[in-house]
Amino acid sequence: MQKIYEELAWRGLIHQCTDDEFIPQWLNEGCRTVYVGFDPTADSLHVGSLMPLLYLRRFQKAGHRPIALVGGATGMIGDPSGKSQERNLLSVEQLEANVQGIRSQMQSILDFDCGESSAVLLNNFDWMKSFSYLDFLRDIGKNFPVNVMMTKDSVKGRLERTDAGLSYTEFSYMLLQAYDFVHLYDQYDCHLQVGGSDQWGNITAGIDLGRRMYSAQLYGITCPLLTKSDGSKMGKTESGTIWLSADRTSPYDFYQYWYNVADDDAGKCLRFLTDLNREEIQALDSSRESEPQKRESQTRLAEELTMLVHGSAGLDAAKRAKEVLFGAEINDLSDNDLAQIFADVPSCSFNRDVLGGDGLSLSDAMVDAGLAKSKSEARRTLKQGGAYINNQRVTDLDRMLSESDLASETTIVLRSGKKKYALLRFQ
RNA sequence: GGGGGGUUUCCCGAGCGGUCAAAGGGGUCAGACUGUAAAUCUGAUGGCAGUGCCUUCGCAGGUUCGAAUCCUGCACCCCCCA
Numbered sequence: 001m002q003k004i005y006e007e008l009a010w011r012g013l014i015h016q017c018t019d020d021e022f023i024p025q026w027l028n029e030g031c032r033t034v035y036v037g038f039d040p041t042a043d044s045l046h047v048g049s050l051m052p053l054l055y056l057r058r059f060q061k062a063g064h065r066p067i068a069l070v071g072g073a074t075g076m077i078g079d080p081s082g083k084s085q086e087r088n089l090l091s092v093e094q095l096e097a098n099v100q101g102i103r104s105q106m107q108s109i110l111d112f113d114c115g116e117s118s119a120v121l122l123n124n125f126d127w128m129k130s131f132s133y134l135d136f137l138r139d140i141g142k143n144f145p146v147n148v149m150m151t152k153d154s155v156k157g158r159l160e161r162t163d164a165g166l167s168y169t170e171f172s173y174m175l176l177q178a179y180d181f182v183h184l185y186d187q188y189d190c191h192l193q194v195g196g197s198d199q200w201g202n203i204t205a206g207i208d209l210g211r212r213m214y215s216a217q218l219y220g221i222t223c224p225l226l227t228k229s230d231g232s233k234m235g236k237t238e239s240g241t242i243w244l245s246a247d248r249t250s251p252y253d254f255y256q257y258w259y260n261v262a263d264d265d266a267g268k269c270l271r272f273l274t275d276l277n278r279e280e281i282q283a284l285d286s287s288r289e290s291e292p293q294k295r296e297s298q299t300r301l302a303e304e305l306t307m308l309v310h311g312s313a314g315l316d317a318a319k320r321a322k323e324v325l326f327g328a329e330i331n332d333l334s335d336n337d338l339a340q341i342f343a344d345v346p347s348c349s350f351n352r353d354v355l356g357g358d359g360l361s362l363s364d365a366m367v368d369a370g371l372a373k374s375k376s377e378a379r380r381t382l383k384q385g386g387a388y389i390n391n392q393r394v395t396d397l398d399r400m401l402s403e404s405d406l407a408s409e410t411t412i413v414l415r416s417g418k419k420k421y422a423l424l425r426f427q
Numbered sequence: 428g429g430g431g432g433g434u435u436u437c438c439c440g441a442g443c444g445g446u447c448a449a450a451g452g453g454g455u456c457a458g459a460c461u462g463u464a465a466a467u468c469u470g471a472u473g474g475c476a477g478u479g480c481c482u483u484c485g486c487a488g489g490u491u492c493g494a495a496u497c498c499u500g501c502a503c504c505c506c507c508c509a
Contacts (some may be wrong), residue, residue: 011480055452161465231506242488255461259463260463260464261464262464263462263463263464263465291462292464293461293462293464295462295463295464296464298462298464312507322463325463365447374473374474374475375475375477376472376475376477377456377472379477380456380457380471380472381456381457381471382459383439383471384456384457384458384470384471385457385458386456386458387457397477416456417456417457418457418463421462
């Protein structure tokens, strides 16, 4: 058994713990079952769920059994923790689709077939769907004093707001999560629940319920939330959420996100999200201190995480795209290479004939490709030196495109500004 | 019900008969610098067949050689007195 608790502690992954005397030794004694809940609000996990997922992974690597609980039932209700407003409810069909998507993503991070510590994936909808309202009130609700519920931060915070209410539905959320914990204790011998620091109230509610219903002693650990040094959430950019699904966020964008993490956040990310050991991380810390421009931390972070989430093929593609996108002139590449590198770049097609004769005007092409909203805008960009053909700057306002501009068999790569690309295909 | 103020280009906000595609700021977009960072600096910012033409200043009319600017009506907003 690896000393998992000590490992979590030096990484800074322990925010609160219901019993920091007992839990470390209890974990060292044998294979324990630990669970984390995931919200099925979308059909893909995002960077925000990466941390709890990796938490489970650490437990698994230390010889414990992780349970990933997808909240098909709780997702129908909505957790008021950390939310300032009443949530919109998801439809049953939508939830089912989301659960499917999440399931497949988890398989690359957790091992579902390794003996006694094999990961288990459960959906609480399976045991909640047939639980009748009356039975639930009698068996579960009876154990929850309302005055205690009212003191939970998640509830208190919402009641204090004058601009947002709290429905009875959301108020009841903690009963469901508490019952999940007890159910897992009962069915899977799970004694430990882990969650983000905003889950403390829900976790302790489960522990209380376990004591009342089964006289069981359950435990909880919370981890810090992954936030940036400016206080904002990790995993969001101007253009949206960074997802784990390659369909929603390309491996290249995923890689770039981590590569661009601020120096102040890099140390935390390395500790929280990678398996690098203490010495390696400290070496990166000092590298960041003495030669920040080398960005060894960010490079390592991006490589580790892209590898983990998208595999070696995804990492290779991301690195290749990086070289081209930030590199020199593009030429002597095949259509195939370009299609891969610029997988999620907009493109537009033309008849090859337009390249003959006088050719196609660059400013028109920029408009067609969506790099400029109007021809005036295209000319403006051109005039200011922000237009590139195959990564070579062009300043001639009347530049025409011809066959000789093709970077591959049928494609010309246009760029506006630093990173806005578009492909022109000539069939 | 009485009195007053407002509606401007993506946003805020000047303009109050021609020199107004309309000051200034924000935002955005380019460029320089740089570590694919932050900050900073520079430029651009209605459209088009680009020294010119066309469409914009709540909406519809009118006065005038000429209106975002004046008049009339309409719509919406705000404020003060009842």
